[in-house]
Amino acid sequence: GESVGLHLPTLSVQEGDNSIINCAYSNSASDYFIWYKQESGKGPQFIIDIRSNMDKRQGQRVTVLLNKTVKHLSLQIAATQPGDSAVYFCAEKMRGNEKLTFGTGTRLTIIP
Amino acid sequence: DTAVSQTPKYLVTQMGNDKSIKCEQNLGHDTMYWYKQDSKKFLKIMFSYNNKELIINETVPNRFSPKSPDKAHLNLHINSLELGDSAVYFCASSGLAGAPTDTQYFGPGTRLTVL
Numbered sequence: 001g002e003s004v005g006l007h008l009p010t011l012s013v014q015e016g017d018n019s020i021i022n023c024a025y026s027n028s029a030s031d032y033f034i035w036y037k038q039e040s041g042k043g044p045q046f047i048i049d050i051r052s053n054m055d056k057r058q059g060q061r062v063t064v065l066l067n068k069t070v071k072h073l074s075l076q077i078a079a080t081q082p083g084d085s086a087v088y089f090c091a092e093k094m095r096g097n098e099k100l101t102f103g104t105g106t107r108l109t110i111i112p
Numbered sequence: 113d114t115a116v117s118q119t120p121k122y123l124v125t126q127m128g129n130d131k132s133i134k135c136e137q138n139l140g141h142d143t144m145y146w147y148k149q150d151s152k153k154f155l156k157i158m159f160s161y162n163n164k165e166l167i168i169n170e171t172v173p174n175r176f177s178p179k180s181p182d183k184a185h186l187n188l189h190i191n192s193l194e195l196g197d198s199a200v201y202f203c204a205s206s207g208l209a210g211a212p213t214d215t216q217y218f219g220p221g222t223r224l225t226v227l
Contacts, residue, residue, distance in 0.1 A: 008152060034216075036218075041221075042220055042221070043116075043202050043204075043219050043220050044202070044218045045218070046215055046216075046217065049215060089155065098145075098160050098162070098167055098168055098206075099160070099168055100145075100157065100216055101157075102154070102155040104153075104154060105155075
């Protein structure tokens with residue numbers, strides 16, 4: 001998803017609960033997708049990625065789901081912890097093109 | 113032992129000045145990037161170099177000039193700084209020679225403030 005100048009979406013979740021962050025991507029030709037986490041004052045940090053030939057990929061406490069039919073990507077974080085508070089970005093990329101296009105980001109706040 | 117490093121972390125300068133930001137990666141990657149993050153946190157690519165050659169050049173004023181002395185370094189020089197240049201600039205790198213990957217790894221950012 002391209003930014004259209006909107007304010008950063010926010011999501012507040014109670015510590016220990018699961019969270020789901022959604023992303024709508026723009027290019028049906030994109031074949032690689034990444035989720036990044038950006039903590040305050042730091043650079044984006046790689047969380048998990050998925051290629052277009054997969055629907056789901058799991059990591060430690062994180063799961064990425066890809067629905068190519070509706071061009072939708074989601075990041076599920078299980079058993080959230082205070083350290084999960086950050087801005088989360090999805091990004092998309094086309095094969096053979098080095099350009100990574102970022103979504104607008106979602107600010108996740110974990111409530112203790 | 114930071115993978116992607118940038119200097120300086122903070123840069124405060126007057127309008128009209130010329131400044132440079134430096135980036136180094138020790139990951140052995142072939143491709144390096146510069147991104148600009150605005151006040152709304154939107155990240156947009158500016159440039160990309162692969163083995164010292166420019167491969168992506170987005171619509172960026174020509175006051176911005178990237179320079180890659182070798183594949184481990186990509187510096188960003190900005191001439192005649194303007195108020196609108198105030199942002200956080202991130203360097204990133206990706207790819208291993210002979211085994212390219214898509215994941216980009218980011219530096220800690222340089223917060224540029226133009227007064």
